Amino acid sequence: MKGVLYYFSGTGNTKWVADRFKESFKLYDINIDLVNIESAEEISIKPYNFFIIGSPVHAEAAPKIVDDFLGRLPKEESRLRAIVYSTQGAKSAAAASIVSKKLEQKGYNVIIQSNIAMPNNYYFGVGRLPTENMQKKMLEEAVEKVEILTKNFIENKHIKECNSLFRRVIGKVSEKAYRSMLPKLSKNITSTKECSKCGLCLRNCPKGNITFENGHAIFHSNCILCLRCIHICPINAITYKGKKINQIQKERAKSLNLNK
Ligand SMILES: Cc1cc2nc3c(=O)[nH]c(=O)nc-3n(C[C@H](O)[C@H](O)[C@H](O)COP(=O)(O)O)c2cc1C
Numbered sequence: 001m002k003g004v005l006y007y008f009s010g011t012g013n014t015k016w017v018a019d020r021f022k023e024s025f026k027l028y029d030i031n032i033d034l035v036n037i038e039s040a041e042e043i044s045i046k047p048y049n050f051f052i053i054g055s056p057v058h059a060e061a062a063p064k065i066v067d068d069f070l071g072r073l074p075k076e077e078s079r080l081r082a083i084v085y086s087t088q089g090a091k092s093a094a095a096a097s098i099v100s101k102k103l104e105q106k107g108y109n110v111i112i113q114s115n116i117a118m119p120n121n122y123y124f125g126v127g128r129l130p131t132e133n134m135q136k137k138m139l140e141e142a143v144e145k146v147e148i149l150t151k152n153f154i155e156n157k158h159i160k161e162c163n164s165l166f167r168r169v170i171g172k173v174s175e176k177a178y179r180s181m182l183p184k185l186s187k188n189i190t191s192t193k194e195c196s197k198c199g200l201c202l203r204n205c206p207k208g209n210i211t212f213e214n215g216h217a218i219f220h221s222n223c224i225l226c227l228r229c230i231h232i233c234p235i236n237a238i239t240y241k242g243k244k245i246n247q248i249q250k251e252r253a254k255s256l257n258l259n260k
Contacts, residue, residue: 003032005052006040008066010206010226012252013087013118014054019255020143021052021083024150037069038206045074050081050153051108055095056121056226057088059178060171062095063224065206070099076107083112083153087142089120089127092162094171100160101168112153113160116142119252121227124245125185135248186223189230191216192244194237201229201238203259232258 003025009015015036022032032052045051053070055062082103086095092115100110117138119130130138152159195217202210202217209222210229217238219229230238231249239245 001030001049002047003030003050003052004035004045004048005032005054006035006037006043006069007054008037008056008063008069008206009054009256010056010063010224010228011121011231011249012255013121013249014056015255016139016252017085017087017116017118017142017146018052018054020146021054021085021150024146028150028154030154037065040069043069043073045076045080048080050083052083052085053099053103054085054087055099057086057093057095057115058225059174060094061175061178062086062099063226064179065224066099067102070102070106073103073106079107079109081153081156082108082110083114083149084110085112085114085116085149087116087118089117089123089130091115091117092167094162094167094174096161097163097168098171098175100163110160111156111158112149113163114145114149115161116145118142119248121231121249122225123248124240124243129246130248182223182225183221186219186221186225188241189219189223189225190239190242191219192237192239194235196235196237198234200232200234200258200260204228204232204256228253228256232256 007018055066084096084100096113100113119135123129207222209220
């Protein structure tokens with residue numbers, strides 16, 4: 001048995017959880033190939049016995065980059081078994097439920113749909129800064145949850161968290177409003193004079209949205225507010241609304257295997 005896990009991860013949480021899924025399935029002698037949606041040119045499902053997709057939550061729903069991937073995903077004739085998970089700062093969100101519905105429309109058999117709480121990388125926009133202790137606890141709980149989900153999937157037991165139609169409707173309304181606000185929100189990201197032009201943000205922006213002009217990093221209009229640039233900057237020179245942020249994702253962003 002072999003699975004494939006497609007993920008998008010702005011700042012490392014969703015990839016960190018993907019790594020935990022890989023470890024957890026390994027305990028059952030099952031291998032999972034991890035594929036970053038950003039570099040998935042050809043989508044190949046045929047060699048696999050099951051499918052997993054992981055996404056962060058941006059304003060209740062999955063970011064558009066995940067939707068675009070789902071649009072390209074081939075239709076499934078053999079009712080391939082699937083796991084859908086989201087990572088978000090809160091305990092629950094509509095994203096996984098919305099993604100599951102899209103997969104089911106394509107013929108996938110979603111066995112597990114789960115919301116895995118992880119540190120909120122956008123605490124300076126919504127919510128509040130998670131303390132070191134809160135982060136540690138969330139990571140421990142995430143590991144336990146992944147192990148439980150893996151066991152249930154192997155035993156073919158269905159889990160559908162946050163599955164109400166009401167929440168999906170809220171999620172879609174929120175997604176639409178948020179996406180229309182993105183161009184304005186992304187203008188909050190700027191670099192300071194301290195920027196050393198190392199190019200790490202530029203090389204790793206999922207949308208190729210950053211260039212250097214006149215000695216400054218310029219953030220263009222294609223931003224999806226994944227916050228990778230802010231959290232990975234080696235000298236914390238990228239600000240939000242002119243303020244430096246606490247780069248709480250530094251450790252987990254290592255799981256992204258950035259282009260150095
Ligand atoms: C623009 C934006 C919007 C977010 N909206 C929500 C939200 O609606 N609910 C929530 O619980 N977390 C929200 N978050 C927090 C992230 O979903 C969470 O930190 C996630 O685990 C980040 O995953 P990543 O590191 O793989 O990108 C938001 C984060 C960003 C950047």
